[in-house]
Amino acid sequence: MPRLGRTFVGPLFDSVVIGGGITLPAAAWLWLDGRSATQLLGLSLPLLVLLVNQAHFAASTVRLYSKPGATEAHPFLAFALPLATLAILSLCIAFTSGLGRQLWALAMTWSPYHYAAQAFGLASMYCYRSGVALGAAERQLLRWACLMPFFRSLLGGAASGLGLGWVLPAEVLGRPAVAQAVVIGVVLLDWLVFAMPVAFVVAVWRRRRQPSDGDAASAPGVPLLALLPVVANGVWFVVFDYWNAFVWATVFHGLQYLAIVSIFHVRERQDAAPGRRGAIRQLALLYAGCVGLGYALFQCWPLAYQLVGFGMVESVFLVVAAVNVHHFVVDAYIWRLRRDPNYGTVMAASPA
Amino acid sequence: MATRIGYRVAFAIGVGAFGVSLGLGFAQALRRSGRPPALLVDPLVEAQREFAGSDPERWIGEARSLTEIQPRNLGAYLALGRGLADAGRVDEAIRAYETALGLGSVPPMAHAQLARLYYRRGDLEAARAQVRQAQSRGVSLSDDFLRAVGLGKSAS
Numbered sequence: 001m002p003r004l005g006r007t008f009v010g011p012l013f014d015s016v017v018i019g020g021g022i023t024l025p026a027a028a029w030l031w032l033d034g035r036s037a038t039q040l041l042g043l044s045l046p047l048l049v050l051l052v053n054q055a056h057f058a059a060s061t062v063r064l065y066s067k068p069g070a071t072e073a074h075p076f077l078a079f080a081l082p083l084a085t086l087a088i089l090s091l092c093i094a095f096t097s098g099l100g101r102q103l104w105a106l107a108m109t110w111s112p113y114h115y116a117a118q119a120f121g122l123a124s125m126y127c128y129r130s131g132v133a134l135g136a137a138e139r140q141l142l143r144w145a146c147l148m149p150f151f152r153s154l155l156g157g158a159a160s161g162l163g164l165g166w167v168l169p170a171e172v173l174g175r176p177a178v179a180q181a182v183v184i185g186v187v188l189l190d191w192l193v194f195a196m197p198v199a200f201v202v203a204v205w206r207r208r209r210q211p212s213d214g215d216a217a218s219a220p221g222v223p224l225l226a227l228l229p230v231v232a233n234g235v236w237f238v239v240f241d242y243w244n245a246f247v248w249a250t251v252f253h254g255l256q257y258l259a260i261v262s263i264f265h266v267r268e269r270q271d272a273a274p275g276r277r278g279a280i281r282q283l284a285l286l287y288a289g290c291v292g293l294g295y296a297l298f299q300c301w302p303l304a305y306q307l308v309g310f311g312m313v314e315s316v317f318l319v320v321a322a323v324n325v326h327h328f329v330v331d332a333y334i335w336r337l338r339r340d341p342n343y344g345t346v347m348a349a350s351p352a
Numbered sequence: 353m354a355t356r357i358g359y360r361v362a363f364a365i366g367v368g369a370f371g372v373s374l375g376l377g378f379a380q381a382l383r384r385s386g387r388p389p390a391l392l393v394d395p396l397v398e399a400q401r402e403f404a405g406s407d408p409e410r411w412i413g414e415a416r417s418l419t420e421i422q423p424r425n426l427g428a429y430l431a432l433g434r435g436l437a438d439a440g441r442v443d444e445a446i447r448a449y450e451t452a453l454g455l456g457s458v459p460p461m462a463h464a465q466l467a468r469l470y471y472r473r474g475d476l477e478a479a480r481a482q483v484r485q486a487q488s489r490g491v492s493l494s495d496d497f498l499r500a501v502g503l504g505k506s507a508s
Contacts, residue, residue, distance in 0.1 A: 046391035079359035083366030086373075097420035104421045159456065161424030170424065296374050299389040303377030311410075312402075313417040316395035 005130035005223025008263050017259045018122065019225050020232030023252045027235045030248065048251065054294030055287070056254030057323050059261045060330045062289050067334060068268060074333050081326065089322040093305055096314045105166040107321035107328075111246070112153035112237065114328045115253050119233040120146040121335055122260070126226035132204065141203055145196035146230055149237040152189040155182050156242045193234035197227055229256070262286060297323050396431060408439045419448075426455040430462055437465065442472050460489035467493070467501070476501055 007014040015021040064070050064078055071078035092099040120143055127134055127142075134142065157163035158173055164182070165173060172178055201222045208221060236249040266282045302315035381389040392398055399414035412435040418428035433448035449466040452458050467482035479501045483493060498504035 046393045049393055050391055075356075075359050079363035080366075082370060083362045086366055086369055096417055101421050101423060159424065161422065165424065295389075299392060300374045300377035300381070301370075302395075303380040303389055304373035307376050307380040311414050311417045312399045313395045313414045314421060316392065317418070317421050 002224055003130075003220065005126050005225035007225065008129075008260075013259075014225055015228060018256055018263075019126075019228030020119075020252055020256050021228050022255075023232040023235055023248075026252070027239050027248070031239050050294060050298075051291060052254040052258065053250050054298045055290040056257040056261075056294075057327045058293035058297060059258055059286075059290045060327045060334065062286065062293060063261055063265065064330050064334055066265065066286075068272065070334055077330055077333055081329065085322055085326045089318060090305075092322070093310050093314050093318050096318075100314060100318050103318055103321045103325070105162055107324040108162045108246075109154070109157065109166055110328050111250070111324065112150045113147075114331065115233050115249055116146045116148075116150040117332070118253060118257065119229040122229040122256070123226040126223055130223040130226070131220050132222060132226070134204075135207065138200065138203055138207070141196070141200045142230075145200050146233070148189055148193040148196050149234045152186065152193060152234075152237045153242070153245070155185045155189065156237065156245075158182055160242060162242075190238050193238055194231065197230045197234075200230075201227065258287070258290065261290075396428070400431065404435065404438070408435065411435050412439060412441075419451075424455055426452045426458060429455065430458060433462075433469075434465065437469055442469055445469050446473065460486055460491045463489070464491050464493055468497070471497070471501055 004011055004015065008018060064074070088103070092103040123142055123146065124134065124139070154163035158165035158168070161170075168178075173182070204222045232252070233249065236245045236252070239245075240248060262283055265286050266279045269282050270279065298320065302312070302319045305315035305319070306312055378388065381387065396414065396418055399411060403411035403414065412432065415428060415432035415435050418425060419432055422428055429448045429452035433445045433452065436442075436445035436448055446466065446469050449458075449462060449469065452462065453466075463482045463486035467479045467486060470476070470479035470482060480503055483498065483501055483503055486493065495504050
């Protein structure tokens with residue numbers, strides 16, 4: 001009998017928000033509805049993007065400076081990366097056709113990898129938290145399972161000049177043999193997106209059955225909460241076309257991210273000073289900080305470039321790309337589990 | 353120690369410059385509209401709304417920037433083509449539409465717009481080909497234009 005696994009908050013919240021379970025019925029509904037994200041969300045899109053998407057990009061920066069010991073552990077990220085980002089962004093806006101397009105392609109190509117990494121991180125957290133100690137081979141298998149939607153997007157984005165289309169010239173991609181190979185690759189990856197998580201579950205199940213593991217028969221199998229983020233991330237890139245996948249994956253990824261940041265933040269604060277401030281207040285302060293910084297980054301910052309004479313389009317798109325890349329870099333360091341205080345939060349006994 | 357000081361100096365410059373940028377951005381919005389920056393998702397749509405009628409060259413520049421950042425964005429080339437056509441720059445507009453056609457399937461109306469551009473340049477054969485493409489995808493064109501390119505009732 002499959003088990004849910006050990007939750008952070010509670011079965012419903014962990015399944016629907018952190019696990020990304022909400023994406024499954026939502027994807028089915030959106031697929032049946034058939035309208036694009038922009039058509040469907042209409043005027044509510046900018047508000048949704050601010051409250052979820054832009055707030056989540058800001059959340060990694062808020063976490064970098066609020067997580068105990070993070071600035072000391074990662075001085076380059078904390079102290080030098082802001083200036084480096086500013087300098088690189090300014091160069092890219094000044095040289096749009098040379099550098100700007102590379103920054104945009106980098107951000108958009110990296111994005112699905114970032115989602116895959118988050119799915120891997122969440123799945124690993126739930127495995128550890130639920131008492132499933134993954135062996136090296138199982139970790140590798142889980143990582144590959146999480147990476148399948150990324151590989152799918154590398155091929156799916158080729159026509160838009162992203163992913164494979166970023167590195168291969170249009171003439172090469174337009175050759176019949178290459179175009180056919182890309183189509184076959186997409187179909188194959190559509191299957192692998194869902195087959196690889198099954199292979200991971202089977203691998204863990206088989207190890208559990210092996211008598212050489214000592215008390216193997218009592219070892220737990222993969223919890224559903226570890227599978228949900230992996231499957232949910234795959235659904236977007238298989239069910240929707242490239243750009244709609246981007247919009248929906250980003251919104252739900254942001255929701256997931258904000259939830260997990262909130263849990264870690266509140267728990268760390270309460271561990272440091274138990275009872276001094278209520279969890280709700282900590283949560284409200286954190287979220288207000290994320291929305292405020294998101295607004296400053298995405299809505300105010302591009303206007304400064306317009307003030308000094310650059311266009312609206314390059315200012316907005318390249319600020320978006322630079323903030324994306326900054327977020328990906330910061331995230332790669334601040335969510336490590338090994339030899340990091342994050343591990344203590346993941347393994348904490350009771351739900352938050 | 354030197355590294356530590358270096359980091360602190362870099363941080364101070366970075367945060368200072370970022371803070372000034374934000375302040376300037378906020379001030380720019382207040383100066384332009386009297387309000388804090390509005391929530392913006394698609395800058396091309398916003399640029400079209402703001403500049404297409406009042407400042408055609410600025411609008412063309414914005415669309416061209418998008419083609420530079422996203423060189424395989426079909427919609428960006430169509431926007432650029434439309435802007436150039438409105439400004440009377442027929443040859444450049446045709447090049448933009450042709451680039452869009454080379455990137456994938458364009459909306460049916462784009463064929464009609466390109467047909468009109470070919471007609472303005474005097475290339476009737478190319479115009480007729482685009483008219484047929486537009487008609488096959490359900491776009492109806494005026495009888496006057498069809499007659500002008502040699503596809504109207506009186507011409508047949």
